[in-house]
Amino acid sequence: MSPSSSALDIARALAADFAETAVERDQRGGTPKAERDALRRSGLLALSIPKAFGGHGGTWQDTLGVVRELARVDSSIAHVFGFHHLMLATVRLFAKPEQWQPWFEQTARQQWFWGNALNPLDTRTVTRHFNGWCEFSGKKSFCSGAADSQMLIASAVDENAGGKLLIAAIPTNRSGITLHDDWDNFGQRQTDSGSASFERVRVEQSELLLDPGPLSTPFACLRPLIAQLTFTHMFLGLTEGALEEARHYTLHETRPWFKSGSQEARLDPYVLAHYGEFWVALESVRLLVERATRLLDEAWARGPALTAEERGQVAVAIATAKVAASRHGLEICSRLFEATGARATHASLRLDRYWRNLRTQSLHDPIDYKLHELGDWALNQTLPIPTFYS
Structure with a gap:
């Protein structure tokens, strides 16, 4: 994303390209790899990240304006793009600065895509605690954008704390994580909103979003x-x-x-x-x-x-x-x-x-x-x- 070009201009150029294959990809389903890579190259994955951390400092009007522009031709792409920025907002709102700031910097520098495996209504993933770390084990449904992502926002139920929801930011390629190619609904066919399995996935204490934590303050809400x-x-x-x-x-x-x-x-x-x-x-x-x-x-x-x-x-x-x-x-x-x-x-x-x-x-x-x-x-x-x- 060059300094002379606006996010909306870039989004319109991308949308014109995506429109050429939108009908065929809707029929095919699956992961829109080429389109996700085009978003990476565009710089728009860093749109909502503040300039101090290597991003473009876009407002929500800027970021959601891109979602709207992409949705005009391909709502699946718009969905995963919007969710990427939602996941960035999640770590910003639920975590300490010493956690989210390095994640923001790496996302802007390496053009990471963030995926979703949170789904708070799906309580099949549970936590076991150890000294300084924990394990997530179970399944999650509706994991939009998880495929072809570098980072995941995942959640698990802490049965030792009365069913409290623990949320973590973890690398998608972490050992024990399996993303299933089982999304075959009649709409949003390229959002990869299928299921994920967690088999004794190690989660470090520094990866848990505990301070201030989920929905803990009006700002976090x-x-x-x-x-x-x-x-x-x-x-x-x-x-x-x-x-x-x-x-x-x-x-x-x-x-x-x-x-x-x-x-x-x-x-x-x-x-x-x-x-x-x-x-x-x-x-x-x-x-x-x-x-x-x-x-x-x-x-x-x-x-x-x-x-x-x-x-x-x-x-x-x-x-x-x-x-x-x-x-x-x-x-x-x-x-x-x-x-x-x-x-x-x-x-x-x-x-x-x-x-x-x-x-x-x-x-x-x-x-x-x-x-x-x-x-x-x-x-x-x-x-x-x-x-x-x-």
């Missing part, structure tokens, strides 16, 4: 909000990409219905009504997402001085944006066929991939529970309680 807003930007970018592809198809391929009285589909009154509704929905999501991102950057800048009230206000804004992005995105990605016509369902186009990708990722945590939290806020002025999903 920004971690789940970064995750939620990453998904939200991905949903928005994905929907924008779907609408742009539908628009191109409508303008160049769609035939007007015989009763429309129009010579071209672009003048069909019902087609125009569809696009009008799509526009209103997307504009509302854009405004909500931009506001939520601005509030996250302001909260991040507050650092340890962030209060629970301030954090709660950010949580409400992000939950609102996520619900809107999910609902409007799913509707647009489904209804776009009403504006493109029957021929747009041809398998070679795979226009259904937008809906499949959004539907798959939107089930990460139920929207119903986001609405419950927002309802409690709207009615009772009760801010969301921090969890790994809110």
Whole structure:
């Protein structure tokens, strides 16, 4: 990433390249190795790392803007890129400076990719303690981006401490770690979100994220909000990409219905009504997402001085944006066929991939529970309680 080029410019150039193979790779699934290496070469893996540690000092608006740009053509790539920066935020928020600062420096210098094996709801991985170190043993599901990564954020249940969750940052190639090629869902097919096995994996005390620890302070509780807003930007970018592809198809391929009285589909009154509704929905999501991102950057800048009230206000804004992005995105990605016509369902186009990708990722945590939290806020002025999903 050169000093004269912006992150968004680089992301747009990458997205143009990724778009050339997006349809074929969606069908194939598996690890997008060439695309991940292109991200390494771009320098964007160091975007959110402060300049003092060799990074580019990007804001969350910068970083999530890249997620959104990539998602317009390839939401799987956007997913693993966003998760990489989420993992960096995890060590920054949960660990001591003497831990995260060297990790940041090495990531920027060596263009490390960070993968996820945290999944706090999967409690099959447990801990055994020894003198100065411990072992993780068990399985984890939904390990997005773990394949082709250099570092993993992993978690295990400490049964000797009442089921407390221990989180660690460990090298992906550590002895005892096996990443399984078992992700074959109908969407997000190149996120490598399959399972991982841990067989007596040694974890040093210096690799455990204990101080301040998970969700221990209002500032540390920004971690789940970064995750939620990453998904939200991905949903928005994905929907924008779907609408742009539908628009191109409508303008160049769609035939007007015989009763429309129009010579071209672009003048069909019902087609125009569809696009009008799509526009209103997307504009509302854009405004909500931009506001939520601005509030996250302001909260991040507050650092340890962030209060629970301030954090709660950010949580409400992000939950609102996520619900809107999910609902409007799913509707647009489904209804776009009403504006493109029957021929747009041809398998070679795979226009259904937008809906499949959004539907798959939107089930990460139920929207119903986001609405419950927002309802409690709207009615009772009760801010969301921090969890790994809110």
